[in-house]
Amino acid sequence: MTDCDNKNVRNLNLYFDNAATSWPKPEEVYKAAEIQMRQGCGNPGRSGHTRTLDADRLIYQTREAIAELINVTDPSRIIFALNATDALNIALKGFLSKGDHVLYTAMDHNSVLRPLGRLRRDGVITSTLIPCSETGFPDLDFLEEAYQADTRLLVINHASNVTGTIAPLEKMIKSAHSREVNILVDTAQTAGTVDIDAVAMEIDMLAFTGHKGLLGSTGTGGLYVRKGIDLAPLREGGTGSQSELDMHPEAMPERLEAGTINNTGLAALLEGLNFIKQRGVAAIREHEIDIRTYLYEQLQSIPVVKLHGPSDSYSASCIVSFTINGADCGEIGYVLESSYGILCRTGLHCAPLAHKAINTFPEGTVRLSPGFFTSKEDIDFLVSALKDIAALAES
Ligand SMILES: Cc1ncc(COP(=O)(O)O)c(C=O)c1O
Known part of the structure; x- marks a missing residue:
């Protein structure tokens, strides 16, 4: 100010x-970040000492808390990323391949529009924009006519960051799945404030951010990837596991995580998630x-x-x-x-x-x-x- x-x-x-x-x-969020910086600070998965093991535990607990929030039973299907933008890039660039057609809506954020623009310019994908009404609702009749034989993905912004408009998720998912088209949902504006059951809703991939409704810090976010969807990793590198190989581990969650995870951010996020659970x-x-x-x-x-x-x-x-x-x-x-x-x-x-x-x-x-x-x-x-x-x- x-x-x-x-x-x-x-x-x-x-x-x-x-x-x-x-x-x-919430007060606990500030405290957790400070405590983690002062006393935690082990590099998760990298050594066998107490601080490393504590950092590992913290990350696992945060994975579990996110999984619980969206009603997913296997926490290994949750991967951590820098923010929702990063998670959306991991999903789009890891899922789409040459010749794929993608559907997306006018309410999408640049964190979807720009990666799709890149993939389009590079000749990887083609795409069709689903128009939205003056209040921000996607045109479902247009959607019904927009599928092609090569359509592989429908991207849905759960709630618009301009108008707040909540997309009719169930109807859109049903429509896409009836054509064997997969779904990526951007929950940047809804995770923690709108109930989401990723399993009951049959969501294939769901990107979240840690610093909005989840009440954590910037620099945190992630992606849920349902079992059966294998994304090509966007980044490869150190994981602390299988260090003898020059191949990045294939198993989730390491498959989509490389380098040291932001455990200070996740300590804060875990407290945000605890607050949401209590309320x-x-x-x-x-x-x-x-x-x-x-x-x-x-x-x-x-x-x-x-x-x-x-x-x-x-x-x-x-x-x-x-x-x-x-x-x-x-x-x-x-x-x-x-x-x-x-x-x-x-x-x-x-x-x-x-x-x-x-x-x-x-x-x-x-x-x-x-x-x-x-x-x-x-x-x-x-x-x-x-x-x-x-x-x-x-x-
Ligand atoms: C709908 C939507 N998607 C994605 C993002 C990107 O989130 P992040 O800042 O965590 O990358 C935002 C951020 O405002 C958003 O509102």
Whole structure:
């Protein structure tokens, strides 16, 4: 937060940017990272001493906790990566091969659009974009007609980071599986806040990030790969196992993990996962629906504010995007921070096609993303700031 002497500033970090990364974190998350750095710090799998074994245990427990969250019984099918972007790259580049056709949607993030663009430019794949409605829902009729004989994968963004729109996952999975097309789900905006049963939903691959709804630190994320899907590794190197071979181990999870794992990040993530388990995903979701509904209704009362995305908060993650006719989004974000101490995100949010779908390209939107720790009082302060800004925009 920049220095600010406006007396309206109630709290120098009123944080409405949880879709970028969540803040604050539960107290235990901060503590676990510090303890791990100070006292843990063994290199997992590399030696036989106590610290190494402790680091191994920590990583295994975190794998187990992720597996439990998405109802997967075999933790070895969970691999850790740098973030959701890394996990999506591992999935896309490890799964697709020459001649494959891919379906993806307009709500996809650049972490899907850019790897697919690379594979397309390199002549590896062809692809078809599934258009989305003005509120961000994929066109399911279009999807039904888009399959080809060589279609191998459908990529689904579980919830849009622009509008919050939750994709009709079950219907899309059923549609793809009936053609023997596999599924990759991007849960960057839903893991930890929306219930996901990867087995019951028959998800083939699921990418997650550790620093948003899972309440852990940046630099963590990963991928669930169901049994029967063998990805070609994106990276090869040290694993601490089979060191005599110049071939990377084939067994999961080492197959898709190389180099020293971020055990400080995972120590924090494990505490985030413990917090979510204690509260329950259902209760977290209920709270987020409640505060999104409150925020949406308050913003609706400001006439010049145009809201984008579903009005029904049961169909969205905890995101509300808006524009004010004629006003620059970046400027609104700047005034919110410099005059009121409110932090949010403005622009295209790394999802240009989503903005084309909702008719906010190229200016983008102002995105408000409350989180688990946001109160209605915080929202009241935000809304009163936006009323001031809207009045200025009108005058
Ligand atoms: C829908 C979606 N997918 C992927 C990502 C990438 O996540 P990460 O920053 O963990 O790489 C984001 C991040 O904002 C996102 O919102």
